Amino acid sequence: MSSTALPDPRTQFGTILGLWGAGLGAAAQFGKVSVTFPMLGEIYGGAGAALGFAVSLVGFVGVLFGVTAGLIVARVGPRRALIAALGLGALVAGYQATLPALPLFLASRVVEGASHLAIVVAAPTLIAQLSAVQHRGLTLSLWSTFFGVAFAVLTWGGLPLARAWGPGALYAAHGLYMAAMAVxxxxxxxxxxIGARGAPLSLAGLVADHRHIYASPFRNAAALGWVCYAGAFVAILTVMPPFLSEALRGMVIGLMPLAGIAVSMTLGVWLLRHVPAVRVAVAGFALSLVAALALWAVPGSAWPYLALAGALGLVQGASFAAIPQLNAAPExxxxxxxxLAQMGNVGTTxxxxxxxxxxxxxxxxxxxxxxxxxxxxxIALHLLTARARARRGSEAV
Structure with a gap:
């Protein structure tokens, strides 16, 4: 396959900020239901376990079709895929603002999962293409903050809107934001x-492409590390705070994502300018293990939680930066x-x-x-894939 190279190698920071803004909209596809979940329980009273799928269905789509989304983006081109996904997300959010019957609301979450996947695949692909090599650590570390920033915005701004006017108001605002991002x-x-065009998708072709991607130590490395990151961070943020006193719990939950973002955008960006991304990710996992030992030793103290979140911040930015370092072609x-999207959803699920x-x-x-x-x-998965890359030398695209 062939690809179209950018004629201008300079980093297009304004466009990259726009793509990051699109990522905030994608993260809000998860977060808007999470922050309004108790309100949905009142609206869809008696739904019980079925309502739980309102949150998880978006991620479940990613578990099943993450790689498929990557293949589609590679064929149709990331620009067109991203614009279409943002437009679809705007339509779905507008429909959700009407608060339809629960089965229809859940069906809309499946469609929203497809929109979400296309955005989180296409946007970082484009960011890598629009960044000069020396700036990719910065731009992809910025991209890696989209979930944490979006959840903070939803907590500080979206939740008060929903409390004042109902969850439908927040969903409508999200739809308008997605439409604005598409434009x-x-x-x-x-x-x-644009990406390269390939053969039409087929079931046999999808199976073969999955096998090819996960057999490649160049294409699978970031994803295999990411499943460990995603599974750990979300689980620890959800399950471990009760080991803290109530006085510390809220502060720690609020600061953990911010600690990860701060380290990723400072120390992480500096390291990525001097050290290969895979080594930064390995160092982040090693420091996370040390911080986890401290948390185990003193589970009632706040600082091990923040140290752990900071260490995982190194993994966060380095995982995205590793993809263009290991893979030259946009497809x-x-x-x-x-x-990476697929394995991230496996981890969070x-x-x-x-x-x-x-x-x-x-x-x-x-x-x-x-x-x-x-x-x-x-650590082990990154070292094993690095050894496999060293044996192979290079990869034909």
Missing amino acids: LVAALLPRDV ARAQANGA FGTPVLVALTAAGGVNGFLVFAVVLFGGG
């Missing part, structure tokens, strides 16, 4: 930033971003229930088992 991205992105990057079970059985000792397996696993 902005269409205006900002140069039309020559290969799109496929690697699809795998299964990490929390596993940690709940371990801490229920063994308390803070169960957490230590969880941390050793995931952080040690992240």
Whole structure:
């Protein structure tokens, strides 16, 4: 396959900020339902477990179709895929603002999951293309903050809006934001930033492409590390705060994402200018393991939680930066971003229930088992894929 290179190698920071803004809209596709979940319980009274799918269905789509989204983006081009996904997201959010019957609301979340996937695959692919090599650590670390920033905005601004006017108002505001982002991205992105066209998608072809991507130590490396990061961070943020006193709990929950963002955008960006991204990710996992040992030793203290979040911030930015370092062609990057999206959803889907079970059985000792397996696993997977890359030397696209 061939790809179209950018004629201008300079970093297009304004366009990249626009793409990051699109990412905030994608993160809000998760967050808007999370922050309004108790209100939905009142609206759809008696829904019980069925309502729980309102949150998880977007992620479940990613588990099933993350790589497929990467393949589609690689074929149709990230610019067109992103604009279409933002437009679809705007329509779905507008429909959700009407608060339809629960089965229809859940069906809309499946469609929204497809929109979300296309955005989180296409946007970082484009950011890598629009960044000079020396700036990719900065721009992709910025991209990696989109979830944390969006959840903070939804907590500080979206939740008061929903409390005052109902969740439908927040969903309508989200729809308007997504529509505005679609227009902005269409205006900002140069039309020559496109991917290669390949053969039409088929079931046999999808199976073969999955096998090819996950067999490639160039395309699978970031995803295999990311499943350990995603599974750990969301689970720890959800399950471990009850080990803290109530006086500390709210502060720690609020500061953990910010600690990760701060480290990713400062120390992480500096390291990525001097050290290969995979090594930064390995260092982040190693420091996370040390911080986890401290948390296990003093689970009632706040600082180990913040230290752990900061260490994981190194993994956060380095994982996205590793994709363009390991994959030269835009279509290969799109496929690697699809795998990362898929593995991230696997981690967030299964990490929390596993940690709940371990801490229920063994308390803070169960957490230590969880941390050793995931952080040690992240180190091992990166070292194994690095060894496989060294043996292979290079990869044909």
